[in-house]
Amino acid sequence: MSGMFPLTLNQVVVRRRGKVVIGPVDLTVDQGGPLIVMGPNGSGKTTLLRVMHGVERINAGAINWAQEHPEKHAFVFQSPIIMRRSVFENLAYPLRLLRRPKNEISDAVNHWITRIGLENKGATSASRLSGGERQKLALARALIRKPDVLFLDEPCANLDGRATREIEALLQETAAAGTRLIMSTHDMGQARRLAQEIVFMLGGKVHETGDAQVAFTQPKTAEFAAFQRGDIVT
Amino acid sequence: MACRFCFWVFLSRFRLVFFVKKLNLCLSGSKGKCGTFMFELIEGLKAAFRLVITFDPELWEISLRSLRVTLTALLIASLIAMPLGTYLAVQRFRYRRFVIAIINALMGLPPVVVGLIVYILLSRSGPFGVFNLLFTPTAMIIAQVVIITPLIASIAHQAMRELWAEYHDLLISLNTTKTQRIRTLIWDGRRNLLTAALAGFGRAIGEVGAIMIVGGNIDNVTRVLTTAIALETGKGDFALALGLGFVLIGIAVVVNIAIHALSRTEREGRW
């Protein structure tokens, strides 16, 4: 793994139309297994991920990677952004941007097409895929540059059980291969299956962090305990 | 209610019979009995048919010249307008709104005014007179480029804005450069851009005011379909003018179909 970590957020604030969306946030993320960001809707999970990825403008504070390699992190959005191209070209796009040689691109694309089970659909317009296939395609496209860190914003929020299981299997393989996953979800089951570390967001602030096993069994705050029980937390 | 309905059926039937009778009179070539409108229209169709099936050499020449001038103007205008429209969709800068407003306003510029301005610029007594471009096809191309560039840019901007909203997060996330973003949007939005180009083509091929002024409608040099139509109308030869008009419509239809067919064979289906 590269020396991108640790990532530190120092007093980061994001405002939109004058209202604070997140912050001030202080957070240090070091190397490790899957980090799951949890919290109720509107607690700022998505914004936090976008800030870390560098696609959200921050209004105050600072964000620092030990080493910055923008092409070494990737992002999977909650509703996948599918380009108006074939499946093959969707996957090839991130590599074409890097001007990789043609045969390298087609090798990588064919590898991923097989891996996500779209063997016969390389030439198909990606807009014809089902919801689960689209999300798998978006995931493969994010992974095709072999990122060191992969952000995922509730990637299974709109998917059925089977597609969710396929995505989770892919994520576990990815994590095992050494890519750091930073993923938001409000599905407690998914969090338990994947998490090694958790961040619990509430009201735009980081409310609780820590090792997943510890946090799930002995939450430090009453709010996270309530959230785990399925109570409504605000 | 029922009765009123019967009445309308009766009346419309009566009209249809009347119309068919009229049509027959017209086709048999008696002008007085069928009314001027129908007569001229049918004479125009006949003239168009005659011109096309006899491969009238002059018609071929001016039709090809029309196509050549307009397609060249379209190519140049597209090369300017499409990147411009896309740039305006992608890039935020201080006077962006102002530039968009100007482009939209220029769309409404009367072609005659464009023609006059280009005439003044290209006249031998004007600033670019030394190039001796007035009354040449090049002058007509310049005028058409000026007329259709704002139109194509505006439609392209509209389409690219929607596509940019769709792609924004992904392209930012992939850390693309400005140029890469514009190229991606142009490529993936090419069907919408084709629509913009066809709108520009339609406006350019049917344009007469500007190219009459800067081209001069010189026989064998700058006479195109539209200026020939204006000429024949001036001579009172409505049948020939209409015939040329039908040929113009035919060419526009063929070009539209051809371009759509080309873009469809490129890859399967629509998105």
Place this chain on the structure above:
Amino acid sequence: MKQILPAIFALFLAQPGAADGMRMAVTTSFDNSGLSDVLLPVIREDTGIDVQLLVVGTGQALRLGEAGDVDAVLVHSRAAEEAFVAAGHGTHRREIMYNDFVLIGPADDPASIADAQTAAEALLRIAAAQAAFVSRGDDSGTHKAELNIWTDAGLDTETFGAWYRPVGAGMGAALNTASAMQAYVVSDRASWLNFGNTDGLAMLFSGDPALFNQYAYLPVNPAKNAAIKHQEATALEAWLTSPRAADLINGYTINGETLFVFNASPE
């Protein structure tokens, strides 16, 4: 698609350059009469000059000459032509041929101008009847001739009511308008005879010397710019005043009627 499109565009991009030949601005009446179709091929044959015609009104023709955008003009409005030469835009004025203006109107002649003695009297009758009248209104030679007759009749067109309709258009368009409105209109004989859309209109009055319509040729001053083809313009003048031109011009008829009379003076 990637291979086909550039090929198509390459085909069309090959624009022929400006053809050799001189440019002459002529009035619509000269071109609409069909005479130019007879003269131009013979001119090319005899002199090798490819004459490109810009068919416009006399006013615009003189403007084109003034800007140096054409090499010669052939128009029909003596006062404007003399002013053009006096201002140094043209080298000189050479009379070539004449025809005449005629009064066109509805065949049933509501203002009964057919038996008028003079053109001025005919127009007075139209004004008295307030019959619809279409004027070119475009500063052309025909328009100027029409205004002169109104002046002869002692009337001012500025004071006319809605029956007087300046359309600001060429001869053909004015005749089309007159046909549609069943109005009176002043036309040159050639344009009228060659006009296709004569529905309900008839030639009602002609022959008054006041309707005399002289065409003159004016080479543009070559000092204006280097691109003006004065040699060709001079050669064309020689041809237009030659016996060969005289034969062709005098011999040109429509429906058996002579349209133009050659009257160039030998130099």
